[in-house]
Amino acid sequence: MRRYSLIAIFLHWTIAALLAFQISVGWALEDLGAGGFSLYQLHKSVGISILVLTLIRLAVRFWKPRPVRIESGWQGALASAVHGGLYLFMLGAPLTGWALVSTARVKVPTLLFGIIPIPHLPLPADAHQWAEGGHGLLAWLGIALFLLHVAGAIRHHMMLRDGLIWRMMPARSPMLLVALPGLMLVGLLLGKAILPEPVAEVARPQPAAPATQDEIAPPSPTNISVANAVETAVAPDDAPAQAEEAIPPPPGWTVQPGGRVGFSVDNSGETISGGFSRWTAKIVMDPDRPDSADIRVEIDLASATVGDAYQDGMLAGEEFFDTAAHPRAIFTAKGAERTGRNSYRAVGTLSMKGASRPQSIRFTLSGTGDSRKVAGSASIARLPFGVGNGESSGGLAPRVAVTFQFNARAQ
Template sequence: MAPARYSLGAILLHWLIAAALAFQIVFADSLEGPRGPDLFARFQLHKSVGITILLLSVLRVGWRLLAPRPAPVPGPKWAMTLSGLVHLGFYVVMIGAPLTGWILVSTSDIRVDTLLFGSVPWPHLPAPQWMGEPAEALHEILPKIGIALFVLHVAGALRHQYLLGTPILARMLPGGHGKAVGAAALAAAIIIGAVVLGKVADPKGAKAAPVSAVEAAPSNIAPAQDDIAPVESSKAAEDDHAKLVAEAEVEASAKPRNWALSPGGRLNFTAQWNGEPVNGSFSKWSSNILFAPEALEASGIDVSIDLTSVDTGDSQRDGTLTASDFFDTARFTKASYRATRFKSLGGDRYRADGALTLRGVSKPVPLNFTLTITGNTARARGTATIDRTSFGVGQGDFAGTTEIAGPVAISFDFSATAKD
């Protein structure tokens, strides 16, 4: 005999999918506007919920085929046919909407890795490029069909419950057992809760912002000053000349020291995406440092940065940065900065004139830094600004600077110990 109610598994799957669909349809309204960190985070949540709906729907189909379910409610042929079509339509929407979204992501010109809820890697489909356009059209139409089916489904259930006197609502609600008012209230609460959550969900705001590279930068670093103020008298000019000669003699006889990086150093960057800062860092970098304030002519630094270690606080965005449109780590795993020219700016302030090599492109990049040396220990803090477009970082839709600004702020803060 057919059971009077659906099994607990069928009930849970039914309402989980219903709530997820309601959330997804409402949340889709927030996927408009200029691209930026906030919109990026929203799309990642949208994809995660969509794949979850797909998996739950496939499980629901299997459950429907294997688990016993109540017999169809008898009625006129037109009503039973319409009921069957509505249920079939729901399965088309439940599976078709996330599947077309998956195809759309897999065929997009902008390749963004998918991590379900920021944790579980999800592959792209091996779909041909031509499928992207029809998949996009269907992906926009199916939610509208889903809303129409929802209206018909609810109307049919209320018709049976209140016009025909068939306690149909209790068949699909845990603990209903014929209590129509309670069953209807619980059903409404589930859907309304999902709708409200879709309106207020803020995936970006729920995450703590990484430490800003700008905040990490020391505030006492002054810009390079290439112009020397005129002296007030010939005596002062003679004294300055004598001082410079003496310093040059000392520097000629001095030798730079070798320094080894101490653990805990930071190499940060800040980019602007539609006016919002995106802060990041590199966790793996090394350097050869040969430096002494009294031997600037013989000093030099050579820094190697592992681009695959980029961390912006969002693993999916990090995957995009290492892809071919940005760092292209498949071809260029490392960036490097080399400098052999240094200038004292007075006190503990210096300027390095070096070259950054990124994506196979080398460009001059000056940086200002402070250096404090106490015995065999030194601490260096500094800043620089680079133009990402000069290095080809950002291809295709991101080649321009309308969405992602060209200038990127760099800051570093590390300690080192003298080797000799």
């Protein structure tokens, strides 16, 4: 019996294994939430690969002569319909998936296996609904055709015993008869094996409650008043004038290159860490008189990165920082208080994504003279700023830890 060409045989079994993998993974993605992000990217890459291999398979189908049909009547018509439907599925499922990604509200870049960029299709946003429906419908159709195709092959080999299956084998070998169809089982099991645990359904966190008095209150005026009263009682009448003349203005500090502003957030039990590569700080402060502090920090939100091109693209989108409309986050504070020998707390205002909220930061100073090393942290509630406001953010913790460190020199 005449066989298919070797390249057709190779493409047939490769596509079959990839389809089995896609079926195994695809139906689980919706239940994984944000924890399935990396698997979602792999699903897209495998889908594009199936599309490319199917196009090659079609070219080979017309380039290389095929074995003649051995079945006629309604059985032959059904076999032809299943083959045609499978080609529709192998082309349509990747294309509707591509359209689905291209029209999504959150624009996630597509990189083929993290290397080759795949552009979005130039489709209108209202095409998203039909792309989503079409992708799901084709998935069900593909599973049905997949099962019919396998059932037909088993019928020919086990019941009709006409040797039809050998046409899709490079040699008449019992070992190949087990190994090649076994690739589909390998694809199914591999897809199941790499699935992470589903994210448990939890109530969406409510916006953070107003900060406690300790978080938003400036240094206690009572303590300042007591200290002033004691100084007034023991100082001579001209002490205030002498003090004003003796106290120099607080120095300004220039941030030296090499500093870092980083962030981390829990995502369904895993930690996502990243940082901002572009930011500036204007600082005026006498470490011995922290109430003299005047701090302004501006962060370029478009410079945010977590080391993954897919997720970096999501950070810039409307669901997270919306950098097109709100390119910067700004923190300002007037005054600080000492909380330890070299540690301080500053309470100010954080403005981001069109919202402004009270925010405190804690930091330490080390070194002496005109050179100091600064290290600090803050805990920021993301929900009041609308950061992470979509379905893909369901697994994110409500607070983001921010850390910073840099060297500064007095001007």
